[in-house]
Amino acid sequence: MKKRWLVTSIFGLLIAASSAAQAIDESCTKPSAGNGQVAVVMAAIQDLEKTLSAEQRKSLERPFVRDSAIRWSNLPVGITPRMGLRLGDLDEKQNHAARGVAAAALSACGLELLDEIRIADDVLKAVDERKIGWDAGNYFISVLGTPSESKPWMLQIGGHHLAYNFTFNGGREGATPLFFGTEPIRFSAAGIEYEPLVAQSAAMSNLAQALAKQPAAKLSGTFTDVVKGVVVIPVPGKMPTGGTDTGFPMSFPTGNSDRGILYGALSPAEQALARAAIESYASLPGAAITSPLVAAYESSAALAETYIGYAGQPDLGARGSYVRIDGPRIWMEFVVQPAVADNTRLHYHALWRDKQSDYGGEIGH
């Protein structure tokens, strides 16, 4: 988000809760063409396809099978090559049409996040000259399966620090897996200041700071990355494989031990912070994609079984700081890591999974 750095400690946590919610609204300054409605997304894809060559259409269209669906990552393209239509290869008309697809599927917040994470990659390109794929152009769009108003298919938009995986008409709601991150955390480009994950980092740190006085909220152990992310598999003498969602489907914690504090044990103000954190992630896809999930996550029954835990510094000011929301379906993580291009600084990784409906429930083992 441009020029919007929240200073929450001055106002206290109750005000911080409303600040976080307001931050999300303020960030959505760009129009969203379709808010994730399948017919609008399909029309935008048709408009894009009209601008493409046959070869480009082959890059865009991929089968809706497990191997295609799990091919997202949080690693640079030089480490984990992506499939799909590379945005950096498109001419102006094609780029406009591709952006139309993103605008149809995403909320204004989600579209802005896509823009700003890509700008962050270009900032890294100037800081770190290794040929590893930092580049705003190294973001891709793919359509898995045949777009339809009734049968399952997927839209993937992503690159180094972003993975939007939207499944339409799946057996379950299809907003996830959704990975996003940023390095640098804050930066300036062309005279504009950016902090792409300010809404989510503020919401998660507000929540962790509010809970820090409660011992039950503290998770044991150390966190050096998100827990349910991608895995790199070594191949002796060769480039490692994987770096994608090869571990899907994941197992998740069960029982009530070491999962944090139950939502029901929180004060009303703290509960508001928890819901603001959920909505800071869920606001990224278009409302048609995400609304049923928010309703499910924030139902009384679901919240009664939702845990919130943190580790490290609650203000997310140091490496190893970690916050997690873990419910019957919801799994949202936020972790602070050392930066890679400049390891004296920090960077963020965040992940949203749904324990029941990743890939719309359409992808198995």
Add this chain to the structure above:
Amino acid sequence: MNSRAAWLLALLCVARCGPALAHSAPNSFVKLSFLAQSVRAEVLVPESELAYATAAERASEPFAAYLLRHLAAETPQGAAWKVDVRSFSHTTYLEHAYLSAQVEFTPPAGASPGSFVLVDDAVTHEVRNHVVIVLALGAANPELLGALQYPARRLAVQRSAAIADTRHASQK
């Protein structure tokens, strides 16, 4: 960039951009070689993640002794195998510093070396995102046998027909 170009960039990275893999917190690898009477393993543990694990335990013993407290093998019925840390060395894998231990697992008399339960929580008892990836060597490409992440610390290992065939072929 088409997919071919992306893969060429990836290959270039083998030699020139390993540090970027620091973007992914390094995991442990256990590479198993099935022998007639035992199982040999190269156990690769990233030093950065191991440091969190040993600090959490305030462990100060030598690495081999630490590893023996956290690495084991059992028959499927629960009988302990003999575990020897034969040697270890410092190495790097994709620019991450690793400790590499050569370990031999020997089953009790009468037990098959082709089926056992591997126990490993050398790092995972502390680092929650850490994954131990268990591979079988011997085939043309390593075979992924499974992975361990907290709280899981036990993996049932079954030597596959493909691995067994390769072993016999290599002995001819």
